[in-house]
Amino acid sequence: MLLFSINPHSGVPVYRQIMDQVRYHVAAGTLAPGQQLPSIRELAHTLAVNPATIAKAYSELEHDGVIELQRGRGAFIHATPPSMPRDQRRQRLRTLAERMAVEARQTGADDADIRVALDQALISLNRKRPS
Amino acid sequence: MTTFSTLTDADRRVWTALALRQWVAFGSLHIGFLVAWLVALWVLQLVAHPGWLIAFGLLYTVLVTPGMAGADIMDGTEEFSFALPPGRRAIFLTRMGIGLAFLLLTTGLGSLAMAFDVPQALWSLVATSGITEPNRPVTPSFLYALAVLVPAAAFAGTFVVASLAGTRTIVGVSWGIAFVAVGIGVFASLQVESLIWDKPIGWMTCVMLLLGSVLTLLAGFLAYDQKEALIGGGRAGARSGTIAVVAIAIGITVFALAMFVVSVSYQSMTVREVRDQSMTVREVDALRVTPLETVDP
Amino acid sequence: MNDAVIEAIDLSKTFRPAVVAVNGLDLRVPRGAVYGLIGRNGAGKSTTLRLLMGLLRPDRGTAHVLGSDIKDAPRETRQRVTYVSQEQQLPWRMTADELMAYFSQLYDQWDTAFATDLVRRFDLDTTRPLGTLSGGDQRRVAVILALAARPDVVILDEPAAGLDPVSRRQLIEAMIDFLGDGGERTVLFSTHILADLERVADHIGFMDRGRMMLSGPLDALQGGMRRVQVIFSGDRVPSGFEIPGELRRRTDGPVLTAIVRLTDPDQVNRLQAIEELRVTEHSLGLEDLFIELMERDPHSMGDLQSSPWWQHA
Numbered sequence: 001m002l003l004f005s006i007n008p009h010s011g012v013p014v015y016r017q018i019m020d021q022v023r024y025h026v027a028a029g030t031l032a033p034g035q036q037l038p039s040i041r042e043l044a045h046t047l048a049v050n051p052a053t054i055a056k057a058y059s060e061l062e063h064d065g066v067i068e069l070q071r072g073r074g075a076f077i078h079a080t081p082p083s084m085p086r087d088q089r090r091q092r093l094r095t096l097a098e099r100m101a102v103e104a105r106q107t108g109a110d111d112a113d114i115r116v117a118l119d120q121a122l123i124s125l126n127r128k129r130p131s
Numbered sequence: 132m133t134t135f136s137t138l139t140d141a142d143r144r145v146w147t148a149l150a151l152r153q154w155v156a157f158g159s160l161h162i163g164f165l166v167a168w169l170v171a172l173w174v175l176q177l178v179a180h181p182g183w184l185i186a187f188g189l190l191y192t193v194l195v196t197p198g199m200a201g202a203d204i205m206d207g208t209e210e211f212s213f214a215l216p217p218g219r220r221a222i223f224l225t226r227m228g229i230g231l232a233f234l235l236l237t238t239g240l241g242s243l244a245m246a247f248d249v250p251q252a253l254w255s256l257v258a259t260s261g262i263t264e265p266n267r268p269v270t271p272s273f274l275y276a277l278a279v280l281v282p283a284a285a286f287a288g289t290f291v292v293a294s295l296a297g298t299r300t301i302v303g304v305s306w307g308i309a310f311v312a313v314g315i316g317v318f319a320s321l322q323v324e325s326l327i328w329d330k331p332i333g334w335m336t337c338v339m340l341l342l343g344s345v346l347t348l349l350a351g352f353l354a355y356d357q358k359e360a361l362i363g364g365g366r367a368g369a370r371s372g373t374i375a376v377v378a379i380a381i382g383i384t385v386f387a388l389a390m391f392v393v394s395v396s397y398q399s400m401t402v403r404e405v406r407d408q409s410m411t412v413r414e415v416d417a418l419r420v421t422p423l424e425t426v427d428p
Numbered sequence: 429m430n431d432a433v434i435e436a437i438d439l440s441k442t443f444r445p446a447v448v449a450v451n452g453l454d455l456r457v458p459r460g461a462v463y464g465l466i467g468r469n470g471a472g473k474s475t476t477l478r479l480l481m482g483l484l485r486p487d488r489g490t491a492h493v494l495g496s497d498i499k500d501a502p503r504e505t506r507q508r509v510t511y512v513s514q515e516q517q518l519p520w521r522m523t524a525d526e527l528m529a530y531f532s533q534l535y536d537q538w539d540t541a542f543a544t545d546l547v548r549r550f551d552l553d554t555t556r557p558l559g560t561l562s563g564g565d566q567r568r569v570a571v572i573l574a575l576a577a578r579p580d581v582v583i584l585d586e587p588a589a590g591l592d593p594v595s596r597r598q599l600i601e602a603m604i605d606f607l608g609d610g611g612e613r614t615v616l617f618s619t620h621i622l623a624d625l626e627r628v629a630d631h632i633g634f635m636d637r638g639r640m641m642l643s644g645p646l647d648a649l650q651g652g653m654r655r656v657q658v659i660f661s662g663d664r665v666p667s668g669f670e671i672p673g674e675l676r677r678r679t680d681g682p683v684l685t686a687i688v689r690l691t692d693p694d695q696v697n698r699l700q701a702i703e704e705l706r707v708t709e710h711s712l713g714l715e716d717l718f719i720e721l722m723e724r725d726p727h728s729m730g731d732l733q734s735s736p737w738w739q740h741a
Binding site: 008009010011012013014015040041044045048049050051052053095098099102103106 | 460462597600601604605607608609623626627628629630646647650651697700701706708710711712713714715716717
């Protein structure tokens with residue numbers, strides 16, 4: 001499946017890369033709710049990585065509620081999108097925002113530039129969503 | 132290693148595969164020797180003296196045993212073979228089994244056949260071959276036992292040395308080393324017998340050869356089990372040329388000496404028989420002469 | 429609970445006259461792991477694997493596979509382990525077909541379909557005597573034999589050495605297919621090419637001069653280390669400035685680059701909050717990581733071992 005491309009040498013664990021990419025595609029709508037993901041074996045073969053790594057990615061994604069693993073049938077995107085508890089969501093957003101702010105400031109951007117960049121990213125993401 | 136009583140189908144399959152593999156590698160050689168033995172002993176009846184069986188057995192030991200026992204060293208495949216499920220003990224036992232079985236079959240049957248002149252008996256069922264005369268059993272009778280035991284001892288020594296070798300050279304001259312050991316052992320034993328019983332009885336030598344063979348194979352088995360796998364291709368070894376030449380020279384010398392001893396003992400026995408016979412003739416002559424003298428007035 | 433499929437304790441081996449190949453090595457490979465044993469040439473990796481397979485006798489210590497000394501184990505146990513060595517020779521007169529037929533008799537779990545598939549993928553001529561094949565092809569035949577026997581444990585000594593990148597990828601794919609059939613199979617392989625490891629290995633053991641320097645799950649190792657770059661506003665890095673958890677550093681004018689061991693998720697974030705600094709962090713690829721580590725004094729690696737980030741599984 002050409003959705004995933006991983007770089008084993010980047011230092012980011014492969015399972016993490018897969019998880020991030022699944023989350024991205026779900027957020028962007030490329031992977032629809034209820035859609036089936038490739039089997040662990042297939043994906044391991046295609047990406048040429050240890051099946052245990054795929055298994056770990058899928059297992060973590062299931063734990064986070066992003067996908068569900070149906071015995072004997074395979075891995076499917078969860079019908080309902082996962083929702084984090086509000087506090088956890090806020091904390092996560094805050095961390096991401098702080099990092100973005102600091103890095104953006106280091107490039108010399110001002111507050112207005114930063115806000116514009118964020119809006120554009122959101123627009124682009126919403127555009128990819130079919131609904 | 133599982134005991135025989137617990138052999139499963141899988142075990143049988145593995146042992147068969149092992150044996151088959153050894154046979155595929157060395158089968159044609161064995162068949163060649165078998166054919167030669169059949170023809171020389173049974174068809175042509177060329178050999179009538181058990182000494183020839185010793186020669187046959189020693190020749191087998193020279194030509195087949197080093198290659199079979201030292202196959203992994205020569206090919207450099209010890210690292211591969213030792214990692215396979217059957218393991219070292221099975222490899223050793225299978226090869227040893229093939230060699231011993233072949234030797235005991237050929238020299239043992241041959242010895243018995245000579246002792247009881249079986250080839251002649253079989254042929255006389257069909258026709259008198261006319262190539263040889265009926266064979267009289269050779270004395271001393273311990274030669275028949277030696278015909279089996281000397282090749283067995285030589286095989287045991289060669290097999291163990293070749294199996295435990297660390298270089299190709301040692302494999303190549305393993306037979307020479309074994310021949311020296313067996314030669315010395317037999318001569319020394321016969322000397323001891325002469326000292327104890329005033330003449331070589333032979334049976335003590337036979338027992339010594341039997342014990343020696345068994346102990347050598349046992350010790351070899353245990354040592355092989357502990358052997359470290361030879362890594363990489365079998366090396367030729369240092370000063371390989373000189374060692375090879377010296378060992379071959381010694382081996383040939385011992386071999387020639389063995390043949391000499393056999394033929395001398397054969398001759399000495401024949402001479403003794405003739406002497407015995409001529410004494411009988413003289414006695415008759417004496418008998419014949421005396422009456423004539425007394426009759427004459 | 430001891431679920432170690434391969435275990436070496438205080439393993440030592442000296443070759444005469446005085447070559448210390450393995451020196452008090454401890455190694456533990458849990459069930460189902462793909463364990464990469466890495467180190468420079470001469471670190472003792474091949475000797476370790478041979479000791480594990482019972483091909484060499486240790487001077488001290490133990491080397492167990494599947495719970496026992498594999499050399500003296502019964503055939504049923506031995507046929508659950510296969511081994512491919514770096515320098516091994518296959519019987520040169522046999523053809524690959526004959527050797528595979530032989531293996532099918534020796535190994536209860538032999539998978540003919542898998543073997544045939546691998547032969548096709550590796551594009552090998554199985555009717556020629558093995559002695560006529562190139563070194564690389566012989567190596568690939570050996571790998572096919574080892575994998576198609578469907579053992580519980582596969583031990584490979586530098587399987588990719590001397591192979592071109594395409595063949596190396598084929599080898600990795602073969603290993604992955606071998607792993608993907610659902611049985612919990614364990615692989616231990618040694619290599620000094622790190623790039624291939626990252627695809628398949630989930631555990632790492634780094635050997636140097638016959639000892640295990642550091643070992644543990646790969647995620648923990650990589651997750652625990654970062655390359656951090658701090659750019660100061662002046663023209664020099666202020667003396668006395670230290671990044672918490674830094675292991676090695678390089679300074680170049682106002683730029684400080686350091687390998688940092690993470691013990692706290694906010695370690696770097698706190699640095700980034702400091703206004704005058706421009707801080708970036710990168711994860712370290714395995715190759716970079718070990719280059720950095722190998723340049724360290726091996727004796728001071730003890731502190732890495734005690735980090736909470738590796739758990740000896």
